[in-house]
Amino acid sequence: MKQPANTNSSGPAPDQLGDFRSSLLQYYDRFCRDLPWRGETDPYRILVSEIMLQQTRVETVLQYYGSWLKRFPTLGALASADSREVLKAWEGLGYYRRARNLHSAARRIRELPGEHFPTSYRDLRKLPGVGQYTAGAVASIGFGEIVPAVDGNVRRVLARLFDKREPRARWLNRIAAELVDKDRPGDWNQALMELGAMICSPKNPRCDDCPVQLWCTAHEQGTQALSPAGIRRVPAREISFLLVILQTEEGEVMLVQRPRQGLLAGMWAFPEQELAEPLDCAATSRDRAIELAMSLGAEVVGGASVLAEIQHRFTHLQARYRPWVVPVEKLLTGEGNVWMTPGEPVDFPIPVAQHKVLDALAECRETPGNSESHASNPS
């Protein structure tokens, strides 16, 4: 799709907007990816896809979108589900606050007069977890409202079109609002996102295939690599935890439910204790693991052994887990704890890092000869 040489120095001029929009929409009509939420008109389904796509790759969302809709085919079905079921369906997708917010939003809508789904950007913004981008996407795609939706891909495309090195949110929203196609706002927003995802990529944008090259200032100036400047990320804070795995002779292990607020709220995980020193010596860690087991009321019946360290990255946190297996007599199951056998499916939500520990435990039991590679009993 070779374009003529650029004659413009600052994005499309007002009298060029018609051609600019037509060119991008034609590209979208011809080349957009066939994704399950494309062409969707049910606002609930659009909302689900948009929330899932926040901070998550399309390939990952594809693994969840269909099964989520099978489990919660309507807003009413989601509103009626309990939070454990909702978090379980979201398990592995990360950023669990999104699932809790989606659940709260469904319940909020159910309480509205007539249970009517909000139809405007303004009313959508009142829902929990629905920010500017999500409200813009749902309002434009689901209801044809002429509003922009600026995600990371759109930010990059706009910055390059206008060669803006550090585009601020207010500028982005103003420019994006001016560009929206009045007849096809939903397709327009998706077309800009698609362009950013497929052509105007962060590294090595394919300008020769770009439908809006004619109006692109960064292409004209050869400054694609400079616009936009990278977002300065706060370095992740490293934090270490001791995990205590209470294990019975039969191999069952105990999980406890995390508090309702904070990191991984409401999910089921091994009891943990934050370590002041990441390289806490083995003997000290073992003593603390046994202390923690006893503080939970467990009767310790053997020596503790350590599993390989597990690492997991949260948004601003690099977590290191040191898991200790402590043989115990089985405690009574209470409201805040459950027992399970590693490797067997369960119906409650478990964080990814804990799944890694459970996999290691299951492997140890299935292949006893390999146990030395996972667990060791330090002297």
Ligand code: SF4
């Ligand atoms: S792909 Fe190239 S020409 Fe198209 S918007 Fe991006 S930088 Fe500009």
